[in-house]
Amino acid sequence: MPTLTVNGRAQAVAAEPETPLLYVLRDEFGLNGAKFGCGLGQCGACTVEVEGRAVLSCLTPIGLLEGRPVTTVEGLGTPENPGPLQAAFIAENAAQCGYCIAGMVMRAYALLRNNPHPGEAEIRDALRLNLCRCGTHMRILAAVRRAAGREPAATGATP
Amino acid sequence: MRRRRIAVWLGGVALLAVAGSGLAAWRSALPPGGPEPGETVPERVQQGAVLAALGYCASCHTAEAGRPYAGGRGVATPFGTIYATNITPDPETGLGRYTLAAFTRAMRAGVDRDGRHLYPAFPYTHYAGLTDADIAALYAFVMTREPVRAEAKANALPFPLSWRPLIAGWKLLFFRTPTLPKDESRDPAWHRGAYLAEALSHCGACHTPRNVLGAEIKSRAYAGGEADGWWTPPLDRSSPAPLPWSEDDLARYLAEWDPQHGGAGGPMRPVVDAHAAVPKGEIRALARYVATLYGPGPAGSRTGPVDRAPGDDPRLGEDPRLGEGSRLGEGSRLGEGSRLGEGSRLGEDPGLARGAATYAGACAVCHESGGGAAGGVPYTTPSLGHRTTLRAPDPRNLILVLRDGVAPREHAPGPIMPAFGAVLTQAQMTDLAAYLRARFSPDGPWPGLDGTVRELMREPPRSGARAEASP
Numbered sequence: 195m196p197t198l199t200v201n202g203r204a205q206a207v208a209a210e211p212e213t214p215l216l217y218v219l220r221d222e223f224g225l226n227g228a229k230f231g232c233g234l235g236q237c238g239a240c241t242v243e244v245e246g247r248a249v250l251s252c253l254t255p256i257g258l259l260e261g262r263p264v265t266t267v268e269g270l271g272t273p274e275n276p277g278p279l280q281a282a283f284i285a286e287n288a289a290q291c292g293y294c295i296a297g298m299v300m301r302a303y304a305l306l307r308n309n310p311h312p313g314e315a316e317i318r319d320a321l322r323l324n325l326c327r328c329g330t331h332m333r334i335l336a337a338v339r340r341a342a343g344r345e346p347a348a349t350g351a352t353p
Numbered sequence: 354m355r356r357r358r359i360a361v362w363l364g365g366v367a368l369l370a371v372a373g374s375g376l377a378a379w380r381s382a383l384p385p386g387g388p389e390p391g392e393t394v395p396e397r398v399q400q401g402a403v404l405a406a407l408g409y410c411a412s413c414h415t416a417e418a419g420r421p422y423a424g425g426r427g428v429a430t431p432f433g434t435i436y437a438t439n440i441t442p443d444p445e446t447g448l449g450r451y452t453l454a455a456f457t458r459a460m461r462a463g464v465d466r467d468g469r470h471l472y473p474a475f476p477y478t479h480y481a482g483l484t485d486a487d488i489a490a491l492y493a494f495v496m497t498r499e500p501v502r503a504e505a506k507a508n509a510l511p512f513p514l515s516w517r518p519l520i521a522g523w524k525l526l527f528f529r530t531p532t533l534p535k536d537e538s539r540d541p542a543w544h545r546g547a548y549l550a551e552a553l554s555h556c557g558a559c560h561t562p563r564n565v566l567g568a569e570i571k572s573r574a575y576a577g578g579e580a581d582g583w584w585t586p587p588l589d590r591s592s593p594a595p596l597p598w599s600e601d602d603l604a605r606y607l608a609e610w611d612p613q614h615g616g617a618g619g620p621m622r623p624v625v626d627a628h629a630a631v632p633k634g635e636i637r638a639l640a641r642y643v644a645t646l647y648g649p650g651p652a653g654s655r656t657g658p659v660d661r662a663p664g665d666d667p668r669l670g671e672d673p674r675l676g677e678g679s680r681l682g683e684g685s686r687l688g689e690g691s692r693l694g695e696g697s698r699l700g701e702d703p704g705l706a707r708g709a710a711t712y713a714g715a716c717a718v719c720h721e722s723g724g725g726a727a728g729g730v731p732y733t734t735p736s737l738g739h740r741t742t743l744r745a746p747d748p749r750n751l752i753l754v755l756r757d758g759v760a761p762r763e764h765a766p767g768p769i770m771p772a773f774g775a776v777l778t779q780a781q782m783t784d785l786a787a788y789l790r791a792r793f794s795p796d797g798p799w800p801g802l803d804g805t806v807r808e809l810m811r812e813p814p815r816s817g818a819r820a821e822a823s824p
Binding site: 210211212213214233234235236244247248249250253254255256257258315323 | 418707709710711713714715718719730761769770771773775776777778781
């Protein structure tokens with residue numbers, strides 16, 4: 195039985211190797227942070243982090259992840275003790291309906307892991323493939339800027 | 354082999370040096386100036402806008418996320434990288450001091466206003482066939498763009514190629530004004546298409562193979578070539594496309610996307626995107642001409658789409674991993690010529706089984722949705738067996754598209770595919786590519802697949818390939 199390492203915990207998986215990671219996270223591990231949005235890799239709601247890269251869990255068969263640690267939004271902190279990126283999203287009130295937010299957070303997490311001080315264009319370039327239907331993009335960008343330790347003034351500026 | 358190539362190359366360089374210095378390599382500078390009254394009237398600018406779109410000027414002269422026509426994009430050639438220049442009318446760094454005469458000389462003779470020879474990455478070998486009226490319209494368009502101050506980046510070419518007088522020798526050997534095909538049995542639209550394809554749209558610059566000195570081999574026109582590290586498919590009888598290309602297919606493909614053949618990828622994407630600004634009649638003309646390049650009747654290797662679906666091969670049925678996710682419906686039967694060769698037993702080879710699992714979990718949700726035309730995921734073909742990419746002589750295009758995906762178009766509908774370079778390891782990429790080839794092509798495994806994957810995945814993948822800047 196294959197094992198998956200998620201948020202630092204190695205766990206055995208019953209699912210077949212072609213099963214997308216998203217279903218295993220939600221149905222077997224009870225980690226409901228990553229969301230099913232389009233199921234086609236086009237919206238980013240299912241984004242998780244693997245080896246420093248943002249990965250779409252709805253299109254990532256678990257057979258690809260043997261021995262490769264996965265981080266989900268649950269791995270960044272708890273409601274009582276949120277991680278820095280989560281705290282920034284809370285401080286900027288970045289969520290409206292919240293459905294896209296776990297994906298946005300994880301996309302930003304992968305960005306900041308590789309590039310702790312991204313410029314405005316780099317932030318926008320990284321997040322451009324994640325969709326938000328409520329339109330809280332400006333607050334999401336502000337949250338990422340805050341987590342990156344940047345001036346919050348650039349809101350609304352074009353890159 | 355390698356040694357022989359180097360010898361040929363060195364011999365060519367020596368020849369060029371002799372020819373270049375013997376010939377009057379020197380060209381005079383032309384006096385500075387600008388558009389005369391009447392040369393930039395609105396009608397001409399509008400004609401020029403359409404012609405600039407059909408000449409794909411922006412696909413080289415606009416950098417990624419750069420200002421329109423301000424240059425800076427690197428064109429990778431086997432000799433080194435050549436950077437496109439700023440063609441906005443900025444007087445210091447662009448074409449601001451070009452008269453129509455200087456612009457015409459650059460377009461027709463590949464010589465800039467200062468008298469320097471231009472590298473043939475700028476396709477003056479095709480533009481030389483343009484009419485005076487079209488060059489004047491392009492001039493009107495270019496000279497009315499917003500001037501941008503942007504110095505041209507220095508080319509990354511080794512000596513002696515960096516020595517421009519050498520280009521004069523190259524021109525002596527290889528530069529002929531294109532002759533436009535004429536055929537009394539064809540209609541005016543075909544002739545218009547021929548003019549566009551041979552001169553303005555310079556199709557052969559990518560779709561014709563080049564010799565060791567980078568010149569198009571005219572005797573093998575449209576036999577396929579290379580662009581920016583991508584394989585460019587032949588447009589002649591040697592096309593490996595699983596289905597023939599009709600004029601209607603080409604017209605759909607060049608305008609947006611064809612439901613049977615799919616849509617453009619790689620360096621052809623900006624070409625198709627540019628067509629958004631082009632009247633339908635021009636696209637139709639191009640399609641009419643290009644359809645005749647394929648020659649009469651289907652080419653010998655055209656076997657129709659291949660799909661070795663599990664039900665078609667008893668060996669596949671034994672592999673539980675090739676289950677539900679990878680079953681296909683009607684129209685996906687094992688066709689002529691799709692016999693299984695060595696090493697392509699989909700159900701037995703462990704690498705192919707791993708590739709099959711990746712396909713089922715990552716690809717099938719879109720690529721087995723039945724095809725965009727039948728109500729499946731938009732911009733997908735009925736199966737990947739319809740894609741010429743899987744019939745290519747080498748796996749570059751497949752690996753590049755798997756690695757970088759297809760970036761969404763800005764402000765317009767179009768295909769989108771996630772970049773799998775972020776999650777696939779080199780071994781996983783190899784397994785997936787081998788599986789796709791074994792299942793969707795009758796041509797046998799790609800030689801050197803491992804090496805190509807290693808080479809193309811050495812660089813960290815882009816964070817999500819950017820859309821081309823719109824022209």
